[in-house]
Amino acid sequence: MRKQIAAANWKMNLTYQQAEKLLDDILDAEIEMKPDQQTIFAVPYPYLIMAKSDIEEQKQYAVAAQNCYSKKSGAYTGEVSIEMLRSINVNYCVLGHSERREYFAESNTMLADKVNLCLEFNIEPIFCCGEPLSIREASTQNDFVTRQLEESLFHLPAEKMKNFIIAYEPIWAIGTGKTATTEQAQEMHAHLRSIIARQYNSELAETVSILYGGSVKANNAKELFSCKDVDGGLVGGASLVAADFIEIMKSLKQ
Ligand code: PGA
Numbered sequence: 159m160r161k162q163i164a165a166a167n168w169k170m171n172l173t174y175q176q177a178e179k180l181l182d183d184i185l186d187a188e189i190e191m192k193p194d195q196q197t198i199f200a201v202p203y204p205y206l207i208m209a210k211s212d213i214e215e216q217k218q219y220a221v222a223a224q225n226c227y228s229k230k231s232g233a234y235t236g237e238v239s240i241e242m243l244r245s246i247n248v249n250y251c252v253l254g255h256s257e258r259r260e261y262f263a264e265s266n267t268m269l270a271d272k273v274n275l276c277l278e279f280n281i282e283p284i285f286c287c288g289e290p291l292s293i294r295e296a297s298t299q300n301d302f303v304t305r306q307l308e309e310s311l312f313h314l315p316a317e318k319m320k321n322f323i324i325a326y327e328p329i330w331a332i333g334t335g336k337t338a339t340t341e342q343a344q345e346m347h348a349h350l351r352s353i354i355a356r357q358y359n360s361e362l363a364e365t366v367s368i369l370y371g372g373s374v375k376a377n378n379a380k381e382l383f384s385c386k387d388v389d390g391g392l393v394g395g396a397s398l399v400a401a402d403f404i405e406i407m408k409s410l411k412q
Contacts, residue, residue, distance in 0.1 A: 159194050159411075160194070160321070160364065160365050160366065160367050160389055161194055161195070161196055161321070161323075161367045161389065161390075162192075162194060162195045162196070162367070162383070162389050162390045162410040162411050163195070163196050163197070163198060163323065163367055163369055163389060163390035163391075163410075164195075164196075164197045164198070164390050164391060164393065164403070164406050164407045164409075164410055165197070165198040165199075165200060165222070165252075165284060165325070165369060165390065165391065165392045165393065166197070166198070166199045166200060166201075166393055166397030166403055167200045167224065167252065167255070167371070167392055167393060167394045167397060168199070168200065168201050168202060168224075168397060168398065169224070169257070169394060170202060171398055172202075172205075172398065174204065174205060174208070177201060177202075177205045177208070177209070178208060178212070180398065180400055181199065181208075181209055181212050181213075182212070183400035184197075184400050184403060184404060184407075185212065185213065185219075187400070187404045189404060189407050189408060191218035191407070191410075192412065195218065195410050196218055196219070196220060197218060197219050197220075197407055198219075198220045198221070198222050198250055198284070199213075199219070199220075199221050199222065199397075200221075200222040200223070200224045200250075200252050200284070200392075201221060201222075201224075202224065203223060203224075203238055206221055206223060206243075206246060206248055207246055209221045210246065210247060210248070220249050220250055221248060221249075221250070222248065222249075222250035222251055222252055222284060223238070223243050223248055223250070223251045223252065224251075224252050224255070225238070225251070225252065225253070225255070225258055226238055226239065226240045226243060226251050226253075226272060226275070226276070226281075227239055227240075227272075228268050228269075228271040228272045228275065229271075230275065240272075240275045240276055240278075240279045240281060241279060243279070243281060244279040244280065244281060248281065249280075249281060249282060250281065250282045250283075250284055250323075251272075251276050251281050251282070251283055251284070252283075252284045252286065252325075252392075253269055253272050253273060253276065253283045253284065253285050253286065254269045254272075254285055254286045254287065254306070254310065255286045255327070256286065256288055256290075256327060256329045256332060257332075260329075266305070266306055266309035266310045267309060267310075269285070269309075269310040270309065270310045270311070270313060273285065273310055273311060273314070277314070277318055282322075282323060283322070283323070284323045284324075284325055284369070284392065285310065285311060285322070285323065285324050285325070286324075286325045286326075286327050286371070286392070287303045287306040287307060287324065287325070287326060287327070287350075288303065288325075288326055288327040288328045288329055288332075288371075288372070289302040289303060289328060289329065289330075290329045290330065291329065291330035294328065294330060299328070299346065300346070300349050303326070303346065303349070303350065304349075304353050307324075307350070307353060307354070308357075312357050316358045316359070316362055319354065319358055319362060319366065320362055320365050320366075321365050321366070321367070322365075322366045322367075323366070323367045323369065324350060324366060324367070324368050324369070325368075325369040325370070325371045325392040326343070326346050326347060326350060326368060326369070326370055326371065327370075327371035327372050327392060328342075328346075328372050329372075330372075331371075331372025331373050332371065332372045332373070332394065333373070333394060333395060334372075334373060335373050336372075336373060337372060337373040337374070337375070337378055337382070338370070338372060338382075340381055340382060340384075340385050343370045343382055343385055343388055344385040344386060344387055344388065347368045347370070347385065347387035347388050348386075348387045350368055350387075351363045351364075351366065351368065351387055354366055367389040367390065368387060368388065368389050369388075369389060369390045369391050369392045370382050370383075370385075370388050370390075370391050370392070371391060371392035371393065371394070373395070374391040374392075374393045374396060374406060375395075375396045375402065375406075376396060376401070376402040376405035376406055376409075379391060379393075379405065379406040379409035380409040383409050383410055383411055384411065389411070390410055390411075391406065393406055
């Protein structure tokens with residue numbers, strides 16, 4: 159089975175002390191995870207080393223950066239390079255979150271550069287896609303996300319797309335308490351898998367983990383994750399409460 163993932167996206171929340179406590183509370187719960195299940199914590203840059211050392215070598219846990227810059231290095235004050243992340247052994251990086259696209263004008267082509275850099279430095283991207291409400295209301299969401307993948311990912315050779323991680327996050331469901339129905343989630347995830355199969359092949363498409371994001375909560379995670387093509391979640395708000403996130407981790411497909 160492809161990897162089932164519970165990914166926490168802390169966004170720009172928590173002080174260092176709060177972050178340490180939250181992580182400790184989750185790790186102390188000692189949730190047993192199967193070899194094909196994983197929990198990833200996308201934490202703010204200044205907490206990466208702390209989080210990394212807290213989880214030690216436990217294979218079922220990993221940390222992710224929430225972003226990186228699209229250039230290798232140089233005079234880009236305030237930015238963080240992928241090489242810096244590699245040098246502190248970060249293995250994952252969230253790319254193209256809708257908040258980055260909306261507030262920091264990240265385009266599909268800029269994201270293609272970031273994807274390339276991540277792969278060059280052996281960091282696995284968690285690539286986010288998803289449509290705004292107006293697109294969903296016009297029923298053109300499939301075309302919209304197809305374009306996001308075409309312009310940011312489909313230049314990659316097949317071996318780089320194998321085991322890739324994508325997060326489908328309908329923007330209208332992020333932080334709104336409005337979750338996609340299981341039918342909407344499954345339909346989009348199946349669509350994403352089908353376009354990957356069309357571009358590459360269906361065997362490869364079956365290895366891609368497609369996470370759902372957008373108001374995943376302790377009380378709806380199990381139902382969402384039970385959908386055939388939903389391989390876990392990227393969780394914002396509910397990942398800031400230890401008990402809720404623990405419940406979400408336990409909701410991954412067995
Ligand atoms: P949410 O955020 O769970 O608070 O809706 C999800 C995300 O933006 O990754």
